[in-house]
Amino acid sequence: MTTIRSILGRREAGIFVMIVLFAIAVGIAKPQFLTLNSLRIVLLLVPLILIGAMGQMLVILARHVDLSIGSVLGFSAMVTGMMFRYHPEIWWPLGFLLSVGIGAGLGLLNGVLVTVFRLPAIIVTLGTLNLYRGLTYIVSDARQIDRQYVPSALKAMSQTSPIFGIPWIIFISFAVVFATWWFLMHTRLGRQIYALGSNPVAAPLRGIDVTGVTLLVFTISGALSGLAGILYASRWGFVNPSNTGAGFEFQVIAAVVIGGVSINGGVGTVLGTFFGVILLGCVAAALPLLGIAGTTQNAIYGAVIIVALLIDRTVRRQGVKSLARARA
Template sequence: MTTTIRPESASDADAGAGASGGRAGTRLGHRLFVAREVGIGLALLLLIGITTAVNPRFLSGQGRRDLLLGATILVVLAVGQAIVIITRNVDLSVGSVLGLAAFATGKLFLAMPDAPIALAILAGIGVGLLCGAVNGALIAVARVPALVVTLGTLYVFRGIDYSWAAGQQINAADMPDGFKSMGSADLLGFPLLALFALAVLLVAGFYLRSYRSGRELYAIGSDPAAARLSGIPVGRRVFGALVVSGGLAGLAGVLYAARFGTLDAAAGSGIELSVVAAVVVGGVAIFGGSGSVYGAALGAVLLSTIGSALPVLRVNPFWQQAVVGALILAAIGLDRALAARVARRLRGRRARGA
């Protein structure tokens, strides 16, 4: 059976071929990045296996618990950061937002010792949402580069935190017992805080995969100009991504307060670099448009496990930063290699189709 293409439908055929090529490229890129996430998981298992062989107590009951708790806050922050980086932006203020939300949580309990835990969680998230809205308005509305805006708000939010604290330190004794127990409680054999992180991860992953607005974030990261021409509300989506990142940083601040108890204005200082590193190592392209929150979470767990494993392996802790830096460089190089591979395959398919 033969098929005849009418002259007047040639442009439609070309458009269909282009759409088919785009879909093929998306599928190929998805397979490659899934393979990368599997590779990160295997590297994590290998690291845990080697460390356990050196010290079997590394994966004891308490050891597993410490590993999960150590990764919890970084995972929550990495999920929010991944959503922002997918849109070809970055949020460097998450550490300062975490510190501000954590201190706000402590001040709430100082003023209202009997305040419900749910109110403290909502207050911390509210502080984060407000900070994220400031970032989003400057980036999406005023069209100022995200790197510049969030680097500035990193210092602004931290300055507000220092001014508010005025040298004050909030101790664990100032926190209600119910709130402190949230930082040490287990549910079904898992730390409660780790289950918070798991819930955030699953909700974010479902949203990005199942909702049109979530998929539009990838289109914005791939080509903002083309996304705008196709009718995607780029400014609104970028604003929303920054607000979500801020809200999750606020939640991370509440979890930080529940876990550590002792709070001051320096809480969360410097963690923003670890968050960006976790996202990039986890397969989210720093240039936007690809990756997943699951990979970002794996990257966060890998980095936190490296921090716990190096002392056990008797490696100088100063090498930890060198290892993280090498992982970032390797991840960026792999991003470019994967992108080039996808482009070559698509060119080959188009040449065969021609």
């Protein structure tokens, strides 16, 4: 009984129930939604968002936010694509190193601006969102990387599979999820991120290197956006200076907050974020099936963020109340 209650009482259970209810509701209207094929569609929609969400979750846990991830994705994908175009002889897996490295560098720059100059992350990353996007146009001369330049081995990662017909790209994203879970739950640094986000004033008093941890979360967020960048090239086979990664930050932030990560920092789990991404993926997969135009997607993302904020607030207040009751 207690085990069941402790499972049901968790935030993740709530999101999971929402996914199930949503799938059933859509399934009643359109039975073909409840097939393995649509599971495949959902899983193919989410890898990039999943990877971005893991990085964003770390940043939000530390009580910051990173709006620039879409532009980081675009920039690192573009530079990597240009390497493929001008140096097709290079061993293609090096593209991963380049893309992740560039992403990490851009993320580190965000972190430096936030820590050294003590600026609010939201304004800094609003600035770098535009800065990095502009740089993408400049380095690419506003030209797209076309299909023929993306190595076919890289494109194949989104189609071929090592096992069970599940493409590589999904395994990669799940590996990132697992690594993030392990990092957050089983390393000292991971726990320090929670501590910093829960109480930024107390964290340095407990000997936590606030600057270091903050730099780390921004760098990881950037690096994962870089990884999402090269996977974008794999998934779609092209890199466009204006489209690639545009609006990525909205999808990711929506997924993270619906996954129960508190925007006030310190609260949230990998499992919750994972479910949040899956729920958004289900919604995105169901819309065309239900004959709803793609133009409603952004309204839904926005509404999801607002609703998740309201839920977060209710949960927090109940937590405070139950604490007060326990003390009384």
